[in-house]
Structure formats: structure tokens, C-alpha cells
Amino acid sequence: MTAEEVMHEMAVILDEVAGVSADQVAMDKSFTDDLEVDSLSMVEVVMAAEDKFGVKIPDEEVKNLRTVGDAVNFIVKSS
Amino acid sequence: MSAHTRVVVTGLGLVTPLGLDVQSTWQAVMDSKSGVRALTEDWASDINSRIAGAIDADLSNVIDKVAARRMDRSSQFAVIAAKQAVADADILSNVDPLRLGVAFGTGIGGLSTVLQQMEILAERGPDRVNPLTVPMIMPNAAAALIELEIGAKAGAHAPVSACATSAEAIAWGTLMIRTGRADVVVVGGTEAVINRLAMAAFAAMRAMSNRNDDPATASRPYDTGRDGFVMSEGAGALVLESLDHAKARNARIYAEIAGYGMTSDAHHIAAPDPDGAGAARAMLAAVADAQSQLSDVVHLNAHATSTPLGDIAEATAVRRAFGSHADRIAVTAPKSSIGHTLGGAGAIESILTILSLVNRVIPKTINISDFDANVELDVVKDAHREIASSEILALNNSFGFGGHNVCIAIRSY
Numbered sequence: 149m150t151a152e153e154v155m156h157e158m159a160v161i162l163d164e165v166a167g168v169s170a171d172q173v174a175m176d177k178s179f180t181d182d183l184e185v186d187s188l189s190m191v192e193v194v195m196a197a198e199d200k201f202g203v204k205i206p207d208e209e210v211k212n213l214r215t216v217g218d219a220v221n222f223i224v225k226s227s
Numbered sequence: 228m229s230a231h232t233r234v235v236v237t238g239l240g241l242v243t244p245l246g247l248d249v250q251s252t253w254q255a256v257m258d259s260k261s262g263v264r265a266l267t268e269d270w271a272s273d274i275n276s277r278i279a280g281a282i283d284a285d286l287s288n289v290i291d292k293v294a295a296r297r298m299d300r301s302s303q304f305a306v307i308a309a310k311q312a313v314a315d316a317d318i319l320s321n322v323d324p325l326r327l328g329v330a331f332g333t334g335i336g337g338l339s340t341v342l343q344q345m346e347i348l349a350e351r352g353p354d355r356v357n358p359l360t361v362p363m364i365m366p367n368a369a370a371a372l373i374e375l376e377i378g379a380k381a382g383a384h385a386p387v388s389a390c391a392t393s394a395e396a397i398a399w400g401t402l403m404i405r406t407g408r409a410d411v412v413v414v415g416g417t418e419a420v421i422n423r424l425a426m427a428a429f430a431a432m433r434a435m436s437n438r439n440d441d442p443a444t445a446s447r448p449y450d451t452g453r454d455g456f457v458m459s460e461g462a463g464a465l466v467l468e469s470l471d472h473a474k475a476r477n478a479r480i481y482a483e484i485a486g487y488g489m490t491s492d493a494h495h496i497a498a499p500d501p502d503g504a505g506a507a508r509a510m511l512a513a514v515a516d517a518q519s520q521l522s523d524v525v526h527l528n529a530h531a532t533s534t535p536l537g538d539i540a541e542a543t544a545v546r547r548a549f550g551s552h553a554d555r556i557a558v559t560a561p562k563s564s565i566g567h568t569l570g571g572a573g574a575i576e577s578i579l580t581i582l583s584l585v586n587r588v589i590p591k592t593i594n595i596s597d598f599d600a601n602v603e604l605d606v607v608k609d610a611h612r613e614i615a616s617s618e619i620l621a622l623n624n625s626f627g628f629g630g631h632n633v634c635i636a637i638r639s640y
Contacts, residue, residue, distance in 0.1 A: 167293030192357070192359070
């Protein structure tokens with residue numbers, strides 16, 4: 149999957165799990181500061197992304213995923 | 228006895244199988260409708276009781292979808308009903324959050340979520356369990372979510388006493404205002420356990436009706452053919468307010484919570500005390516707490532769940548408490564229309580009692596084709612009955628497994 153495709157799917161997940169509208173989602177946006185995804189919702193986002201992309205995102209990696217771009221790049225690299 | 232701080236009702240909210248708000252539910256009760264349908268879902272096919280008062284309406288118009296994801300269905304109903312009640316009372320911009328409380332319960336809680344997560348745990352493992360499971364299944368979830376929704380900071384409580392739960396919540400809210408902890412309290416209760424385990428479990432107790440071929444008439448309190456209660460789901464919410472606070476802001480006042488009585492049977496974990504002594508004590512305590520006379524009571528909204536033993540035990544208790552004055556109390560059993568919403572019932576039925584006082588009419592109990600002569604009560608059954616325009620006192624009974632008896636005394640205002 150390309151970064152663009154992953155980013156599109158991440159926007160779908162963020163809308164469903166946290167009510168973030170797709171036009172807010174961009175590579176440089178921070179999950180907590182910009183998109184107001186709380187820590188429990190972040191766990192849900194990670195679980196949904198793991199299911200969607202067939203990857204494993206370990207807990208110790210999640211804290212490094214500050215922005216949407218961090219997550220997209222991790223997923224592209226792992227899948 | 229010194230006078231209590233007077234507590235009045237200034238807002239109402241309902242989510243029931245008869246309607247997603249107060250007006251539609253009351254209209255359906257007045258139209259003698261039943262909210263009960265056949266459970267045609269696959270999971271119910273081998274359960275003895277396959278009927279329920281299920282809410283089929285789409286909730287997405289009345290609750291935010293992301294918020295709903297984080298709530299058990301029982302909490303969704305609770306939040307919807309509470310939002311209606313606070314809007315009806317126009318209270319949120321008219322109360323100090325430090326003086327605003329919550330008392331809201333559920334009989335069983337997030338069982339449907341437990342079952343969903345158990346399935347995920349079994350099929351996909353612990354890593355796939357929803358991180359919000361704990362706040363979804365905790366019994367205080369509804370109270371906490373309402374507290375968050377309305378910004379209540381005086382305290383949020385979640386009384387739990389099976390099918391007496393939300394009547395007990397009304398009592399706790401009244402107590403919070405009387406003792407000066409709050410000026411306004413949102414009270415009520417909710418339930419949503421029309422699922423395979425709860426239906427199987429109540430069926431195993433032989434507590435539910437098996438009249439599967441005729442759902443609309445299955446809940447038939449006081450009829451000789453009654454064979455158990457009908458499971459239902461829903462929530463009721465009331466805004467309680469000190470009379471002084473309500474008057475100062477010129478609020479519309481529906482009725483007064485004049486008193487309450489709460490007792491326990493110490494008889495059996497599930498069966499009612501056939502003597503009705505504990506239930507009678509609750510009714511007497513409610514009238515005394517209202518600083519009224521037994522002869523002031525003109526209406527009883529009964530617990531009457533349509534079980535063979537329970538309906539008789541309550542009738543016996545009424546006779547025991549009121550003696551010959553029982554002949555002058557007009558009784559109705561709204562579970563004939565709604566079914567039994569367990570932890571939601573006390574609040575839903577107190578709201579119906581209040582609407583009877585406001586509209587001066589007692590809706591008839593439906594589905595009585597052969598009245599049980601062992602029930603020595605004046606049951607409103609053939610037609611709705613008008614009530615006098617004078618000041619009157621009505622009672623609402625709620626009893627729960629465990630021998631919990633709660634009676635709320637409501638005075639017209």
C-alpha cells in the first residue's frame with residue numbers, strides 16, 4: 149500500500165472511532181494535540197489499524213506515533 | 228415531624244418501546260398500545276420466552292455516533308432520557324454545577340457489552356478486547372456519563388436494587404436535595420438486556436411469559452391467564468429540584484416528590500414475601516414521609532409485573548397497608564403496555580404517575596380479559612379514569628429481587 153492509500157484508510161478509522169472528520173486528517177497532525185484523540189481512543193485506533201492493514205503495532209511503538217504521518221510511515225514500513 | 232425541604236419535578240425524559248420521548252410514550256399508553264413484539268432474532272429461537280419490549284427505533288438521530296460507541300446500550304438510553312429531561316426543565320444554564328447532582332441506576336448494567344466482549348475474547352484473544360470495556364460495563368456507567376454530559380459536580384450516585392433501582396434513585400435524589408447537598412438532581416434508571424443470556428436466565432427462573440404466539444397480550448397483570456413478566460428495555464429520567472430553586476427561576480412544576488419509603492423483606496432472594504409486610508411498610512413509610520394521611524392516597528401505579536405470585540403479593544400488601552381505604556385507591560399497571568424494564572421501571576412508571584396527575588387521567592391496565600378475583604384492588608381496566616382536580620397523592624411501587632421495596636409518594640402541584 150502507498151502512503152496515500154494508508155492515510156486515506158486512517159482517515160476512515162479516525163472518523164469511525166473518534167469522530168474526526170476526514171478533512172482534518174493530514175500527515176503533520178498530532179493525534180492528541182490537533183485531533184483530540186484521547187489515550188483510550190488511540191488504543192482503538194491502533195487496534196482498528198492492525199486489523200485493517202494486517203500489521204502489529206507494539207505498545208512501545210505507539211508512543212512514538214505522535215502524528216498521523218508517524219503512523220502511516222510505520223504501517224507502510226511494516227506491511 | 229419538622230417539614231422537609233420540598234422537592235418538585237421540573238423535567239421529564241423517556242425512552243421506551245412505545246416511543247423515544249415522553250409525549251409519544253404517553254400517547255401510546257393512552258391509546259392502550261403494547262410495546263411488546265416477537266423476538267424473531269436467531270439467538271432467541273431456542274429460548275422459552277421469545278417476546279420482548281424491544282426498542283427498534285434508530286438511535287443515531289438522538290445520540291452522537293462516537294459517544295454511542297463508548298457506551299453500553301443501557302447507557303445510551305440513559306443519556307438520551309437525561310438530555311430530554313434537562314432540556315425539558317431548561318436547567319443547565321440555570322443551576323450552579325456545584326449544586327447539580329445525579330442519582331441514576333441500572334438493575335443489571337452492561338451485560339450486552341460483556342457478552343460481545345466475551346465473544347471477541349474467545350474468538351480473537353485478549354488483544355482485541357475493547358479498551359473501553361470497563362467503563363462500558365461498570366454499574367455506575369449511566370450515572371457517570373450523565374454527570375459528564377450535564378457537568379454535575381455535587382455528586383453522582385448509582386443505586387442498584389434490581390427492579391427497584393430507579394425508584395431508589397428518585398429517593399436518593401430527593402434525599403440529596405433535602406439534606407442540602409444539591410438544588411437540582413437528575414434521577415432515573417435504565418436497562419437494556421434483551422440478549423441471549425438474560426433471556427435464558429430469566430426463563431430458567433420461570434419468571435417470564437411464554438405467550439409467544441400473542442406478544443401484545445402477554446403482559447397481563449391481574450388477569451387469571453398471566454404467566455410471567457415480559458422483558459423490556461428503556462430508560463426514564465426526571466429533574467428533581469428544590470421548590471425554592473424552581474420558584475426562583477419560575478420553572479414549570481409537574482408535581483412534588485412528597486415522600487418515599489424503602490424497606491427490605493429478609494424473606495427470599497427472588498420471591499416476594501407472600502404476606503406483603505415489607506411492601507406494606509414501604510407504602511406506609513412513603514405516606515408518612517409525605518406527611519399525609521392514608522386517606523389522602525387516591526391512586527397507585529402498581530409494580531404488578533404479571534407474575535402469578537407477585538401481583539397477588541402486592542395486592543395483599545396494599546390491603547395490609549390501607550385496610551378498607553384500599554377500595555378507594557384507583558390502581559393501574561403500566562407494565563401491561565410497556566413490559567418490564569427492570570432497572571428502568573421505577574422512573575418510567577413514576578413519570579407516568581406524574582403525567583396522570585398533570586392530565587388528571589389514569590390510563591387503564593390493558594390485557595385483562597378475565598380479572599383475577601383474588602386481587603382485592605380497584606384496578607382501572609375497562610376505560611381510562613378521570614381524577615378529581617383537587618390536590619391528590621399518588622403512589623408508585625417498585626420491588627426488586629433481593630426483597631427491595633421502594634414506594635414513591637407523588638403529590639399533584
